[in-house]
Amino acid sequence: MKPVFAELLQRVSMTHFERMMSGLVMIALLAGCQTSTEPPIIAVRPTDSPERAAIIAADPNLQAGERVYNLRCAHCHGYAGEGQLASTVPNTQQLGLHTVPPHDATGHTWEHPSQLIRQVILNGIQNPLNHYQMGAFEGTVMDEEIEQLIAYMSIWWTDEQRAWQAQVTQRRAELDAGYAIPEELP
16 A cells, blocks of 8 residues: 555645646746836936037926926925935835935936826825925916926936837827827816
8 A cells, every 4th residue: 555655645746746747847938928118217316418408408497397307396206306315215214105206317207208297296295105295386376387296307317218118109199099088187
């Protein structure tokens, strides 16, 4: 009886082992088939490079966007788009709350379509998990200023991030048009 039990145990163990190995192989194959075209998040420091300054100096819309950003956004999001003041971040995190996000290449603003960024600017974000609430700027910031503001923030992003943001903005416009969603929601 012992040899039969030992043989059965060996057969069951091998079957289990084979199933486990085939599952691991399948996971590895599926992971290799990922088709996301989203660029990786690139950790770069905000820059005040001469090239960036020249781009702003040559474009009146970017100059206007910089003025709006410095007046309305920079006190929370940083004058270089770096986000919440570094010395206040530990306190915010110890409270279990969200920090004020950066708008430069290290943040996630570039991941969102312009339509959503526009809504956030107009309506603000009142989330109880935010240590610092973002107020609404509807009636304070005009449509043209919002476009200038988004263009100004985008020069902090990498070329890949700008391309991604343009793609998601285009896709959002297509979806909105397909579902007859007006640009301005009531």
